[in-house]
Amino acid sequence: MKIGIIGSGGREHALCYTLKKSKKVKKIYCFPGNGGTAAIAENISIDLSNFQELKNIINKNKIDLIVVGPEKPLVEGVVDFLKLNKIKVFGPNKLAAQLEGSKIFTKNLCEKYKIPTAKFGVFEKENEAIKFVKHSNLPVVIKADGLASGKGVYICQTIDECQKAIDEIFGGKFGKAKNLLIEEFLTGEEMSFFILSDGKSIKTFQTAQDHKRVLEGDLGKNTGGMGAYSPSRLINKVLEKKILNKIIYPTIQGLQDMNVVYSGFLYAGLMIVKDEPYLIEYNVRMGDPECQTILPKLNTDLFDIILACCNEELEKIDIKWNNKKSLCIVLCSKGYPDKYDKEVIIDNLKEIKPNNNDFCFHAGTKFMKNEFYSIGGRVLNFVSVTDSFEKSRERIISLIEKLNWKKGFFRKDIGYKVIPK
Ligand code: AMP
Ligand code: GLY
Numbered sequence: 001m002k003i004g005i006i007g008s009g010g011r012e013h014a015l016c017y018t019l020k021k022s023k024k025v026k027k028i029y030c031f032p033g034n035g036g037t038a039a040i041a042e043n044i045s046i047d048l049s050n051f052q053e054l055k056n057i058i059n060k061n062k063i064d065l066i067v068v069g070p071e072k073p074l075v076e077g078v079v080d081f082l083k084l085n086k087i088k089v090f091g092p093n094k095l096a097a098q099l100e101g102s103k104i105f106t107k108n109l110c111e112k113y114k115i116p117t118a119k120f121g122v123f124e125k126e127n128e129a130i131k132f133v134k135h136s137n138l139p140v141v142i143k144a145d146g147l148a149s150g151k152g153v154y155i156c157q158t159i160d161e162c163q164k165a166i167d168e169i170f171g172g173k174f175g176k177a178k179n180l181l182i183e184e185f186l187t188g189e190e191m192s193f194f195i196l197s198d199g200k201s202i203k204t205f206q207t208a209q210d211h212k213r214v215l216e217g218d219l220g221k222n223t224g225g226m227g228a229y230s231p232s233r234l235i236n237k238v239l240e241k242k243i244l245n246k247i248i249y250p251t252i253q254g255l256q257d258m259n260v261v262y263s264g265f266l267y268a269g270l271m272i273v274k275d276e277p278y279l280i281e282y283n284v285r286m287g288d289p290e291c292q293t294i295l296p297k298l299n300t301d302l303f304d305i306i307l308a309c310c311n312e313e314l315e316k317i318d319i320k321w322n323n324k325k326s327l328c329i330v331l332c333s334k335g336y337p338d339k340y341d342k343e344v345i346i347d348n349l350k351e352i353k354p355n356n357n358d359f360c361f362h363a364g365t366k367f368m369k370n371e372f373y374s375i376g377g378r379v380l381n382f383v384s385v386t387d388s389f390e391k392s393r394e395r396i397i398s399l400i401e402k403l404n405w406k407k408g409f410f411r412k413d414i415g416y417k418v419i420p421k
Contacts, residue, residue: 001303004029004058005041006048006078007069010330010363010381011288013037015067015302017361018295022303029063035372036362048073051081058087065090067306068264074284075101075147079264090306091264092284096255099266099282103181104145106282113250117279118271119184126170132182133162141183142166144174150212150224155185188273189417190280191232192290193243195268196305197252198314199261204240206297206321207232208290209417214337216413223337224378227414229327229389230293234272243270243277251282263309292361292381293326327392327415328383330363331400331408336377344407346372346379352403358395359383379408389418 001024005012013036019025020040031054033043046053058066066082068074068091077094098105110117118141123129133140133156142165144152152174154165169180194205210228214220247268255262267283267290286294295302299320308317333340346365349372354360361383364376382399384392393415400410 001025001064002027002029002062003303004031004061004063004066005033005037005069006031006054006066006073008032008034008363009069009288010361010378011286011291012069013361013363014292014295014359014381015069015286016041017359018298018302019067019306022301024301024303029057029061031057034362035365035367036360038367048078049076051078054078055082055085055087058082064088065307065310067091069285071097071100071147071283071285074264088310090310092262092266093260095258095260096262096264097284099251099255100284101147102145103143103281104179106279107181109251109254110279113254115247115250115279116277118186121182122179123182124179126166129166129180129182130159130163133166134159136182136184138162139185141185142169143181143183144169144177145179145181146175148174150222153222186271186273186278186280188271188278189234191234191270191272192228192287193232193235193248193268193270193277194286194290194294195248195266196309196314196319197262197264197266198309198312199263200312201315202244202248202252203314203317203319204244205265205319206230206294207235208287208293209233210287210290211411211414214332214411216411221337223332225287225289225330226332226411227327227329228287228289228293229325229392229415229418230290230297231325233418239272239275239277243268247277247279288363289328289330289381292359292383293328296357296359296383296385297321297324297326322385324357324385324387325389325392325418326383326385327389327396328381329393329396329400329410329414330378331380331382331403331405331410332378333364333374333376334407334409336409340377341407342375344374346374346403346405346408348403348405349380352399354382354399357385358399359385360399374407389415390420393419
């Protein structure tokens, strides 16, 4: 089989690497991929919003199956387009992708199906939003409705901060805004919970916790993710049952009631408050960098799983995992998430040869003139899978220190909640 993977991050390199291990996968194409996928697949650089061009390349190269990594093409309907053109594709369709594409869609679904989530209000007028926060207990969380690359969420401690958030959202910072969401602030511990669905049945696909803040101690600005570990320290059988029964099943049912079939990965961002799960958000894809920590623990052929999902035969597959502790540290360009240099050579990278249970997944890199260059803020994802989080972290740090990239930085405290001081 020939596979095509849409996306260019660490998640897509991890998907590519894991699919490549399958004996049934003959060749992989990445649209557009990165420096890491270039070594194991053919990278094809295209404008991902041009579905027609994508279709032409898929047909020309006789690609059998497309796997979609990031949310944007899913929310824009790439799955619907490819299916209409008789191309096999793994991921949710446009209607199902609203779970990530519209926070208000998801909140309304939660309300209708009594899915536990923060209390909320939807506001179409600036003065009504302000009036509401003036009568609320602070902090409150103010959110833009649509996709905002993780930036459309404001945790506001003062009325001035609320005013700024409301001004920015209605001012169009995240695209034209008809309305916004104001939520109660939940205090607890966050956890990422993953499942796979083929529209008929679901399978759990591990848990993880990520670190979104740029500085050690979970301080500083929000980023796309500085590191993650799997499994989450919070998960146990009782909590898993609650998450499935109170959140996942009612969501899939709610979609079905609207004649929407959910097929693909689904990522529930949860807040666990006194052993009870609350839905913070849905993502209609794997997490990044959570995916990079989860896939190395998989003992079943990922290609078989994905194909079964596309063929609505997921129930027949037994997904097996190892019990190890997986941890990922993201090496970033100095200055990220603000300004940073691009096209900086990563001199030593060719010399770094991770062994069996250590991995180096590329994110913002490019391979040219026989060298690797950084082209993004999050550059490399180092993952290690061992018997303890402590050992995994030690191995990663020693790999990053060996690389010794002068233009990079990383957090040394990833996983501090699961690693004794
Ligand atoms: P989201 O993009 O909705 O996941 O929000 C980004 C981050 O904001 C989450 O990972 C949480 O850390 C935080 N957050 C969002 N909503 C809430 C809430 N209602 N209460 C507390 N924290 C929240
Ligand atoms: N790790 C957060 C995300 O993928 O959205």
